[in-house]
Amino acid sequence: MKYQRDPVRIRKVLGDKVQFIQGDMAVAYGGLVAGVSFFGGYPITPASEVAEGMARLLPRVGGTFIQMEDEIGSIAAVIGAAWGGVKAMTATSGPGFSLMMENYGYAIMTETPCVIANVQRTGPSTGQPTLGAQGDMMQVRWGSHGDMEAIALAPSTVQECLDMTIEAINLSERYRHPVCVMTDGEIGHLREKLVIPDEDEIELVERRTPKLPPGEFLPFAPSQIDGSKVPDFAAFGTGYHTYVTGLTHNEKGFPRTDKQPDHERLVMRIIEKITDDRKRFVNIEEVMMDDAEVAFVTYGASARPARSAVMDARKAGIKAGMLRLKTVWPFPRDEIMAVSKKVERIIVPEMNLGQIYHPIREYTDQACEVVMAPKIGGEMHLPHELAEYLGVRT
């Protein structure tokens, strides 16, 4: 039975409109609302609840949940399902994310729409399984071999786990790219109020299907609808007989592996379809930035104590603000550049040893001071620790 999205059934299966619920479950809900009908996953703390939620809910809306044999298989099955024409996603944490890297690259090279939620925990290796971290923020950008762009979103709240999962599905459909929701063990296991959007409160994007018939259709060329760098998508079973390969390929999808221009043309298009359109979807939140002299630039769980610290600093008469990166990749470089010209100092709290700190330094280009505020070991920054960076004396 081929899946048909049935918003009424989905809404009924999800239950009450307002719930007190974990971030991981909100990711699963987001997937369901967005019309995900395939989830392949493998248990891993602190992401297992996403798979458990999907196992419970997906069959009831006509979708398919499979617990695969490992994370390599999970992402592989997700990509297969996406070529089968459906919306598909998986969820994991560091060790599983590492295993997914080869097929993440395959999804990028084959322009496959799909979503990976990474509920980050500390590493390297098995690390601290139950504790949150932001240690995979560079892996999502550079973790697969070769040249590529990434799309990664970072939720700070349970509500954003749902909202950003829907957005991730939409972005993956629009750009035909694997999109990552970079949550973490703190947000994943946090319980907060969640409001489930009604059908008229969401907007869903669908990959565009070919305008031209088989024979004239080019599956890996700029769109034949409007010339956009995102090719139109001919799902398996629609009569187009598409050949999909991770090898460097021409616009027909046929392997072309020995000429420099063929590779450069393909990879540049795959990168530029995202970077050209950056302005359209890169999303930031500004907190008290109007007159700020010192600002946090942060994302995800770290933005929570940073927000409190800004409030404390304001009470102490310090002109502090925060720029929160809701989109971490592609990097909001214009927004960072603008801030660097406004403030004297940028402080970068991260639950890693300074990963996003580096691109911030690159794009501020010494226009202001940039200070890292790292914390590892599975504990969030405390608001007063961050307030001290702003000059608040406790």
Added chain:
Amino acid sequence: MSEMIDANEIRRKYLRDGMLPTIFCNGCGHGNAIDYTFWAIEELGINMDDVALASGIGCSSRIPGYINADGLHTTHGRALAFATGIKAANPDMHVIVFTGDGDCTGIGGNHFIHAARRNIDMTVILLNNFIYGMTGGQLAPTAPKGSIATTAPYGNIEQPFNISELATALGAAYVARWPIFYPYQPIKSIKEGIQTPGFALIELMSPCPTAYGRRNKLGEIDQLWAWYEQNTILIEDYEKTMRYGTEEEKAAVKEKFLIGIFQKAEKPGFFEAYDRMVKKLMANDDAKWGGGGAE
């Protein structure tokens, strides 16, 4: 002669335009699997719009490129996991996987055992040439003891995989092994595989003269064929010998590769069972809610 004409027509009908010539060496067995698949599909009267192909990485995994159907040429060893997703999204399509011994049972062994165990609805055509052909002849987990490979220069000391017996033990619905030189049996098995609900494995013993045959002194192509004749035995003949043969005869057949149909079981494939569960859950919800969820 009319047979020749038919063969050409078949190729015209099913080959993908613009992909020839194949990458296969002279004497490589892999190309035969393409023809056999064409014949099986032709005889079953399947519409190519309803066929989805998947493969991993290797010479054998290049086959979907030559067949005019949807095809996913994936990463090394992972084809069965990708194919699982394709089938989940499109339960009505015939999913056929082409894979090699290295691809399927070396790097991809875990996906293989689980796809077979779950009885995922797909037909897997595995080209076993005892070697990593594409990368130039490194040791495969299927290489018979004593085989010479570039990474086993002094001869293989490992116990090889017996893929068909493994799949049989895992409960795959259909399992057959044939040398690739016999056209009739592989075509019949591919047909039966496609018709089988659940997991079907057709292991085709395919020579790689370039990376295995030469190094292991199996000789020219005709001698290679003779090697397969001498070293294989039909399951029925094997069983007869084991029952009625002399100790010497028994010892001799024990050294050979069994060929034939290892397993033919009737049981629902994974997605058939899954679909049943979904229908039941939805009916429960509908009863609970009083009327359909759909509007």
